[in-house]
Amino acid sequence: MNMEMNPEDQAIAEAAAKEVSEHHEKLSLAWKEVAKTGAGKFCLKDLSERCNAKNSSIRNIQHPDPNSVLVEEGKRAVFNYILSYLRHDNERRK
Numbered sequence: 001m002n003m004e005m006n007p008e009d010q011a012i013a014e015a016a017a018k019e020v021s022e023h024h025e026k027l028s029l030a031w032k033e034v035a036k037t038g039a040g041k042f043c044l045k046d047l048s049e050r051c052n053a054k055n056s057s058i059r060n061i062q063h064p065d066p067n068s069v070l071v072e073e074g075k076r077a078v079f080n081y082i083l084s085y086l087r088h089d090n091e092r093r094k
Contacts, residue, residue, distance in 0.1 A: 028088035035086055044082070051079035 005013065034040040048054065057072035058064045 024085075024088065028085045031082060031085040047079050047082070051075040053079045 035044060052072050052075060057069050057076060059068060059072075
């Protein structure tokens, strides 16, 4: 099975990848600007606490509720999404 793209499809894929990369760069810069402000730091601290960034998603170890764990992990995913943009430049430099 030949998996190579024809030149036209390759150009389309490269343009799409560039667009996505530029979008990620803009988001990273925007989140970093927000995080520099006092209000942004306050909000990120609140999100960290509300999204269980540093705590277990399992509230009751003896009787864990799978649905509750999924909800808590969803909240954590949102916080990690934001962190990924705050760390964007650091990851690219490695």
